[in-house]
Amino acid sequence: MQKINNTSLKNYNSFGIDAISSSFNIVNSELEITSFLKETNYTQPIILGGGTNILFKNDVDKDILKINLKGIKIYNETNTYVDVSVGAGEIWDDLVKWSIAKNYGGLQNLSLIPGNVGSAPIQNIGAYGVELKETFLNCRAISIDSGSIKVFKNNECKFSYRSSIFKEELKNKYIISNVTFRLSKKDHQINFSYEPLRDNLIKKNISIPTINDISNSVIEIRSSKLPDPKIIGNCGSFFKNPIISKIDFKNLNQKEKNIPFFNISFNEIKIPAAWLIEKCGFKGLREGNTGTHNKHALIIINLGNATGKEIFDFSQKIKKAVLRKFNILLEEEVNII
Numbered sequence: 315m316q317k318i319n320n321t322s323l324k325n326y327n328s329f330g331i332d333a334i335s336s337s338f339n340i341v342n343s344e345l346e347i348t349s350f351l352k353e354t355n356y357t358q359p360i361i362l363g364g365g366t367n368i369l370f371k372n373d374v375d376k377d378i379l380k381i382n383l384k385g386i387k388i389y390n391e392t393n394t395y396v397d398v399s400v401g402a403g404e405i406w407d408d409l410v411k412w413s414i415a416k417n418y419g420g421l422q423n424l425s426l427i428p429g430n431v432g433s434a435p436i437q438n439i440g441a442y443g444v445e446l447k448e449t450f451l452n453c454r455a456i457s458i459d460s461g462s463i464k465v466f467k468n469n470e471c472k473f474s475y476r477s478s479i480f481k482e483e484l485k486n487k488y489i490i491s492n493v494t495f496r497l498s499k500k501d502h503q504i505n506f507s508y509e510p511l512r513d514n515l516i517k518k519n520i521s522i523p524t525i526n527d528i529s530n531s532v533i534e535i536r537s538s539k540l541p542d543p544k545i546i547g548n549c550g551s552f553f554k555n556p557i558i559s560k561i562d563f564k565n566l567n568q569k570e571k572n573i574p575f576f577n578i579s580f581n582e583i584k585i586p587a588a589w590l591i592e593k594c595g596f597k598g599l600r601e602g603n604t605g606t607h608n609k610h611a612l613i614i615i616n617l618g619n620a621t622g623k624e625i626f627d628f629s630q631k632i633k634k635a636v637l638r639k640f641n642i643l644l645e646e647e648v649n650i651i
């Protein structure tokens with residue numbers, strides 16, 4: 315374990331916020347995690363993965379535990395699938411690239427999502443018609459209260475849209491140390507139901523895409539509208555897409571025309587937060603050191619030296635404007651510390 319006092323978090327969060335951590339602890343194994351918990355008397359630390367979904371509003375006085383467990387290992391294999399065990403500190407997209415290179419199917423639609431493997435189940439990452447829960451087998455997690463290790467199977471994680479048991483009733487109760495996935499070796503499930511993905515493949519005259527084709531198209535689409543956090547600080551979607559009732563949607567539709575929507579269930583509709591934000595005049599708007607991306611209204615950006623507080627205040631302005639205009643309360647997708 316490596317312990318650093320009073321260090322900047324700038325390189326540890328994709329917003330690039332220069333907050334100071336009074337106690338920054340990098341852990342490389344389950345044993346280091348359990349020893350750390352014991353030493354600190356099982357006090358709740360702030361758990362940091364890739365830092366791609368977190369906004370540091372202020373300097374941090376609590377212990378930060380930076381999860382750095384590495385390793386991608388096949389531990390079970392048949393003619394049709396492989397089970398892969400991955401350290402929580404591996405970079406998500408490195409795992410996706412590894413799987414594509416080996417022609418293992420399942421993760422291709424989730425290409426280029428920023429973040430680490432250990433954070434992926436917490437919010438059930440999803441993109442272009444696919445969610446993590448479709449390939450997730452189980453994860454190992456360490457109880458913050460006792461240091462004991464528990465394996466959570468897929469059905470125990472209560473996955474839902476951008477959520478899981480680790481974001482709800484077990485929030486801040488466990489540290490995920492390892493995740494296992496079941497990936498296909500042949501007859502891959504190819505999903506290009508998401509319209510922009512289908513359009514991209516048609517444009518390239520690809521009618522029967524391979525997992526590599528899907529991955530390339532997803533990378534093209536993401537790169538064309540989502541800013542690279544290495545160049546412009548951001549955390550992807552700042553808010554979740556709100557889910558409203560069909561009755562509320564009908565009322566909304568009478569006031570606003572052509573609202574994009576996705577049917578979720580027989581009485582629920584998901585509408586893009588980006589559309590609501592754009593309609594409130596925030597797309598591409600800049601205010602001081604922050605603003606929204608000019609190609610995507612849901613992405614709040616750091617234009618250089620924004621503080622966490624500045625970004626937070628701007629996000630709350632957006633939230634208020636959407637509430638006033640549409641009577642819809644946006645919920646943050648990013649974790650605010």
Ligand code: EPU
Binds near residue numbers: 549589590612
């Ligand atoms: N739209 C606008 N204005 C904009 C951008 C989009 O009106 O500036 C509308 C368009 O109608 C568009 C719709 O919003 O069709 C949806 O936009 P997009 O396809 O970009 O997807 P999203 O709903 O904004 C979600 C995820 C993304 C994921 C994409 C692709 C959430 C909160 N976000 O975004 O995930 O990459 O779908 O599947 O569910 C993330 O979580 O950080 C993230 C980037």
